Amino acid sequence: MTKIYLNKGKETPLLRRHPWVFSGAIKSTEGKPVDGDTVSVYSADKKFLGIGHYQVENSIRVRIISFEEVEIDETFWFNKINTAYTFRGIIELTDNKNTNVYRLFFGEADGLPGLIIDFYDGHLVVQCHTIGMHRNIEHIAHALKKVYGSKLKTIYDKSKETLPKHLTENLHNGFMIGDTGNTVVKENKHLFYIDWERGQKTGFFVDQRENRALLAHYSKNKTVLNTFCYTGGFSVYACAAGAKEVHSVDVSKPAMEITDKNIELNKLTNHKSFCADTFDFLEDKKDVYDIIVLDPPAFAKSRDVKHNAFKGYKRLNEMALRLIKSNGLIFTFSCSGVVDKALFYNTVAAAVFESGRKVKVLHYLSQPADHPITPNFAEGEYLKGLVLYVE
Numbered sequence: 001m002t003k004i005y006l007n008k009g010k011e012t013p014l015l016r017r018h019p020w021v022f023s024g025a026i027k028s029t030e031g032k033p034v035d036g037d038t039v040s041v042y043s044a045d046k047k048f049l050g051i052g053h054y055q056v057e058n059s060i061r062v063r064i065i066s067f068e069e070v071e072i073d074e075t076f077w078f079n080k081i082n083t084a085y086t087f088r089g090i091i092e093l094t095d096n097k098n099t100n101v102y103r104l105f106f107g108e109a110d111g112l113p114g115l116i117i118d119f120y121d122g123h124l125v126v127q128c129h130t131i132g133m134h135r136n137i138e139h140i141a142h143a144l145k146k147v148y149g150s151k152l153k154t155i156y157d158k159s160k161e162t163l164p165k166h167l168t169e170n171l172h173n174g175f176m177i178g179d180t181g182n183t184v185v186k187e188n189k190h191l192f193y194i195d196w197e198r199g200q201k202t203g204f205f206v207d208q209r210e211n212r213a214l215l216a217h218y219s220k221n222k223t224v225l226n227t228f229c230y231t232g233g234f235s236v237y238a239c240a241a242g243a244k245e246v247h248s249v250d251v252s253k254p255a256m257e258i259t260d261k262n263i264e265l266n267k268l269t270n271h272k273s274f275c276a277d278t279f280d281f282l283e284d285k286k287d288v289y290d291i292i293v294l295d296p297p298a299f300a301k302s303r304d305v306k307h308n309a310f311k312g313y314k315r316l317n318e319m320a321l322r323l324i325k326s327n328g329l330i331f332t333f334s335c336s337g338v339v340d341k342a343l344f345y346n347t348v349a350a351a352v353f354e355s356g357r358k359v360k361v362l363h364y365l366s367q368p369a370d371h372p373i374t375p376n377f378a379e380g381e382y383l384k385g386l387v388l389y390v391e
Contacts, residue, residue: 002031002039002054004062011043014050014064017376019108021052021062035167036131038065038072053114053132057164063113063130074139081143084110091369101185101192102370103206109372109380115140116162118202120194121185122153123178125202129162134171141176154178156196173197184265188213190236191265193258200230200255207367207383208233208295211331214363214387215293216241218329222290225249227278232259234293234331239268247289249274249281282319291329292320298336309339313347314354321355324390333365333385344384352388363387 006014010025021041033039033054041049041062050064051072070076084105088094093102104124105117114130117140124144128134141155155176160168182195187209196203212233215224220242226234229248238246248259248271256275263271274281278296294316299309313334320330334344341364352359365385367373373381 001051002029002033002037004029004039004041004054005046006041006043006049008044011047011049014041014067017067019050019052019064019113019377020060021064023059023061026061035164036135038132040069053130055130055132063108063132065112072136074142077136077139078143078146080111081105081140082147085147087372088370093370098189099187099209101187101194101204101206104370106371107380108377109374116202117144118204118206120183120196120203122148122151123180123183123194123196124148124152124155125196126155126157126159126176127162127202128157128159131163131167134159134163137176145177152177154180158196158202187233188237190240191262192231192233192236193261193265195258198254199258205230205233207335207371208333210368211333211365211385212237214365215291215331218291219243219246223247223288224291224293225285225289226293226295227281228294228296229259230255232262232273234295235259235271236262236266236268238291239263239271240266243270243291246271247274248272249276249278251275251277279316279319282323286323287325289323289328290325291331292324294320294330294332295335296333299334299339309334309336310343310347313339313344314351317348317351318354321351321357321359321388321390326391328390329362330388330390331365331385332388333383335383337379337382339384341381341384345386348386348388358391360389360391361386362389 005028006025007027035056037054039054040051051066052062052064100121102119104119105115107113114133116127118125157176158173160171160173181197185192194203215234216237219238222243224238224243224246226248229250232248235246235248250256253275256273260273299312367383
């Protein structure tokens with residue numbers, strides 16, 4: 001195994017169990033690692049710090065998969081997957097009769113940077129974000145088979161979109177076990193059609209489960225707008241909770257088709273779909289809606305475009321603030337990892353000041369427990385949200 005030695009003083013983050021080693025922290029390399037190699041990391045005085053996956057053309061040069069000197073074998077992969085499964089059982093997701101969709105594995109927070117696994121009623125969708133993780137996908141699949149046993153229906157590898165493009169020329173998404181391309185799942189008793197082959201991410205935004213339930217709490221007899229709706233998760237909850245009318249907007253025609261299918265699955269009628277750009281749709285909607293949901297895709301995926309994200313979130317929130325009815329609610333979110341809670345709050349605050357509306361913050365929102373946040377990896381807290389009461 002290639003050995004990586006750090007500059008003096010650069011071991012502190014790893015001693016605190018932060019799993020990233022940046023290129024600037026590396027003093028020397030004993031060997032010639034290539035993308036995806038498993039390497040061991042040492043301090044300047046040659047004390048062991050961790051084992052990780054190497055990335056050549058990335059500022060994060062090594063992502064640590066173990067802080068102990070262990071064999072990276074079948075037992076290692078099983079223990080990681082089983083620990084994550086056990087945790088989801090403790091938070092009452094693995095045998096929940098009302099909800100059979102959850103995130104099984106959440107990268108760094110579960111101890112394997114670059115690995116995402118979502119569970120859809122026995123169907124597992126795996127996304128690897130590093131080539132090192134993907135090189136071990138057979139070990140991961142074997143561990144999943146042992147953990148789930150007869151409950152396992154399929155494993156689908158959907159890593160082509162999440163790996164560096166120069167490493168995926170000969171890579172294809174596909175089934176590792178089984179061949180069923182879609183399913184219907186339950187989330188808090190609501191039904192959702194999941195198409196992991198053609199859908200975004202792994203097929204569904206699992207991370208908004210608790211925030212959708214909160215929207216339902218406020219939706220009875222209200223007119224609700226769900227922007228950037230994707231497959232209509234918020235819309236289904238609002239309709240089922242007795243909203244007067246719900247409008248769903250997304251620029252993607254396939255997403256709107258699945259939204260309509262989800263509305264039909266749940267036998268709901270108080271709904272209309274609009275395939276349109278959200279900014280264009282909002283232009284002439286003053287005093288139409290009691291509740292507006294703003295859940296856009298990430299406006300910034302790297303720090304060098306953070307300012308553009310600020311402008312995008314500010315414009316979007318200001319439009320909603322100017323349009324919403326008096327005594328209305330705005331559910332506003334950011335899933336941009338580089339936009340932290342303070343920046344998101346300040347961005348929304350700036351929109352409030354520009355709009356001239358009087359606003360109270362009712363709720364601070366985040367991601368659910370199956371997307372865990374750990375003290376040693378603050379970057380894992382990516383989903384931020386606010387519920388605003390607008391006078």
